[in-house]
Amino acid sequence: MSLRTGETIKFRSVGERTEYAAKILSADEDTIVIETKPGARPELSAGQYVILIAAETNYNAQIMSADASQVRLRWLRTDKQEYFRVDDFFPVVARKVEKNLLDTKASMTVTFSKEAIDRSPPDETIHPKLWDLLVSLDEKLNLILDRLNLEPEPVEAEPQQVNISASGIRFMIKDKVEQGDMLEVKMLLPTTPMVSIVAYGQVVSSECLGSAGYVVAVQFVNMDSEVRDRLIQYTLNRQREIIRKQRQLE
Structure with missing residues (x-):
């Protein structure tokens, strides 16, 4: 499944269990920008790893930058292409x-x-x-x-x-x-x-x-x-x- 602009998803930091809500502002093959409610998420910083959750599918990403309400990430992996195992x-x-x-x-x-x-x-x-x-x-x-x-x-x-x-x-x-x-x-x-x-x-x-x-x-x-x-x-x-x-x- 591809993530869509305007879609509501959840995310959590790698190693943590608490999930937070976010809205997708933009998404392409390399990066994704999400919007969160101020004060409704933990402190995030560049270099941190997060897992995005949409329709029971997990996407791994790394934070490139973060401010009070927006987080810009780059993909570590997407499930858009599955390789033979x-x-x-x-x-x-x-x-x-x-x-x-x-x-x-x-x-x-x-x-x-x-x-x-x-x-x-x-x-x-x-x-x-x-x-x-x-x-x-x-x-x-x-x-x-x-x-x-x-x-x-x-x-x-x-x-x-x-x-x-x-x-x-x-x-x-x-x-x-x-x-x-x-x-x-x-x-x-x-x-x-x-x-x-x-x-x-x-x-x-x-x-x-x-x-x-x-x-x-x-x-x-x-x-x-x-x-x-x-x-x-x-x-x-x-x-x-x-x-x-x-x-x-x-």
């Missing part, structure tokens, strides 16, 4: 960053293996296609352990279960994070060649699983169009692969 298994590491890094663009690096591996089966008892698959997996795992690090201390990242789309990712993290925190997320897509992506996003949910850590959902912000297109392509290809394997098992 898939469950997957690959390495992800993340760390908290300052919110002023919100303007930092996502980046992408295509990685190649430095050593050529003999793809010939060691003997006739191993099917060539199976051996080729095993060699490909070995190449990918070696790159995973070699390439994906966090500064300043190198950290080997084990593959884990994730749910990913071009708009966000859900994964496990050891360190405590809360809704509204900003994260730098590094991931290594198991493609050929492999693609390393560094993205930034806002934590929209965080569930503690005890000593195992936290399951966090991160909404990407300021996503570079090239990186977004690569993620769209990757999730579509993964879905086709999943469907093909399911049909082979039937």
Whole structure:
């Protein structure tokens, strides 16, 4: 659903439960201006994160400026476009960053293996296609352990279960994070060649699983169009692969 000028909505600050009424003065693809009654809302300031609520749909935004009655915001995400999501298994590491890094663009690096591996089966008892698959997996795992690090201390990242789309990712993290925190997320897509992506996003949910850590959902912000297109392509290809394997098992 698109927000319309003149529409009455509710909003709340990230991490807060109290909702306040507001009227939309203007809205476009990048910004939105809302009007509130003087004294009928909490103190708001530039840089603060809020959630706009309209017809049971949530929209995340960041305040650009605020005076006694009007608030100007920019979108962090809208639900105007939904991206395809898939469950997957690959390495992800993340760390908290300052919110002023919100303007930092996502980046992408295509990685190649430095050593050529003999793809010939060691003997006739191993099917060539199976051996080729095993060699490909070995190449990918070696790159995973070699390439994906966090500064300043190198950290080997084990593959884990994730749910990913071009708009966000859900994964496990050891360190405590809360809704509204900003994260730098590094991931290594198991493609050929492999693609390393560094993205930034806002934590929209965080569930503690005890000593195992936290399951966090991160909404990407300021996503570079090239990186977004690569993620769209990757999730579509993964879905086709999943469907093909399911049909082979039937």
